Amino acid sequence: MTVTTAANDERRTEPPAPRRRGAASRRVQYRAAPLILGGTSIVLFLVFFVWPGSLGLIYSFTDYTGIGDFQFVGTENYEKLFSDPTFYQALTRTLLFAALSVPLMYVVSLTIATLLVSNYTKGKTAAKIIFFFPWLISPIVAGVIWRWMFGESFGFVNYVITTLGADPLAWQTDADLALMVVVMAATWGGTAFNMLLFIAALKNVPRSYYEAAEIDGAGGWQRFRHITLPSIAPTSFMVVLLSSLGAMKEFAMVQSLNGGGPGTSNTFLIQYIYETGFERADIGYASAVSMILLVILMSIALLQLWINRRRTA
Numbered sequence: 001m002t003v004t005t006a007a008n009d010e011r012r013t014e015p016p017a018p019r020r021r022g023a024a025s026r027r028v029q030y031r032a033a034p035l036i037l038g039g040t041s042i043v044l045f046l047v048f049f050v051w052p053g054s055l056g057l058i059y060s061f062t063d064y065t066g067i068g069d070f071q072f073v074g075t076e077n078y079e080k081l082f083s084d085p086t087f088y089q090a091l092t093r094t095l096l097f098a099a100l101s102v103p104l105m106y107v108v109s110l111t112i113a114t115l116l117v118s119n120y121t122k123g124k125t126a127a128k129i130i131f132f133f134p135w136l137i138s139p140i141v142a143g144v145i146w147r148w149m150f151g152e153s154f155g156f157v158n159y160v161i162t163t164l165g166a167d168p169l170a171w172q173t174d175a176d177l178a179l180m181v182v183v184m185a186a187t188w189g190g191t192a193f194n195m196l197l198f199i200a201a202l203k204n205v206p207r208s209y210y211e212a213a214e215i216d217g218a219g220g221w222q223r224f225r226h227i228t229l230p231s232i233a234p235t236s237f238m239v240v241l242l243s244s245l246g247a248m249k250e251f252a253m254v255q256s257l258n259g260g261g262p263g264t265s266n267t268f269l270i271q272y273i274y275e276t277g278f279e280r281a282d283i284g285y286a287s288a289v290s291m292i293l294l295v296i297l298m299s300i301a302l303l304q305l306w307i308n309r310r311r312t313a
Contacts, residue, residue, distance in 0.1 A: 060290070077284050094268045101243070105187045106239060114198075138252075142256075147256065152169075157171070172258060182266065200235075210223055213227060237308045245300065254266070
């Protein structure tokens with residue numbers, strides 16, 4: 001009996017060992033996963049952001065042309081930059097484009113999102129597919145589409161205008177009209193993503209707020225102003241921030257739509273950097289312009305963060 005009891009006790013005490021090894025293995029996995037994921041992100045950040053940014057900063061103080069050796073020229077590129085009227089023209093046009101496209105994109109995306117979450121809207125699924133379709137198109141393809149639509153002698157829009165008996169408009173040779181086409185194309189392409197953000201934010205607003213306001217006699221505009229807008233304020237801040245940074249970096253769509261034309265009247269900063277660095281082979285000067293653009297983008301982000309913190313405080 002004593003031997004049997006000892007054997008049974010031994011069998012009872014054997015199983016916990018594998019469980020302890022399994023728990024230890026899981027603990028190692030739980031500890032290793034964050035390190036692997038975090039380490040991968042850090043490596044990618046260093047390779048694709050810190051290293052190119054450091055090279056750009058170094059090149060901005062040189063006369064590098066992309067081939068051969070380079071010499072340090074100090075602040076010569078920056079002195080040339082701040083006395084270059086073409087740079088100021090590109091900067092002004094870029095800021096104007098952002099000032100026009102960001103509010104328009106905000107209003108359009110919020111309006112569509114509000115309609116899509118409304119209980120009175122029919123055909124929501126088809127509408128979501130239609131409005132999200134521009135996001136699936138490459139910016140280059142989108143630029144080509146809008147270029148064909150607003151061509152002066154072959155565009156669909158001018159064809160409709162002449163069919164109605166009016167004179168065709170100079171969509172490509174008039175600088176202001178060409179900029180308006182770029183603004184409309186950017187709004188058309190960027191609305192889909194912002195619309196999704198607003199739809200998610202609107203669905204998270206408690207319905208009880210609207211019910212209480214409706215009982216108190218608040219109208220639709222009052223509910224939207226005093227309930228909807230404050231409730232989606234964090235999403236609005238994110239939409240405005242991302243749209244502003246995206247507008248300042250717009251390149252592919254504008255390049256395929258009108259190439260910054262007519263002439264150079266609608267050349268944005270990114271196009272100016274591309275033309276200077278790759279077409280004129282002046283990498284040092286283009287790097288200096290890139291550093292100025294980086295400072296502008298950081299200033300816009302910090303300014304919007306400061307305004308958002310003051311508003312929330």
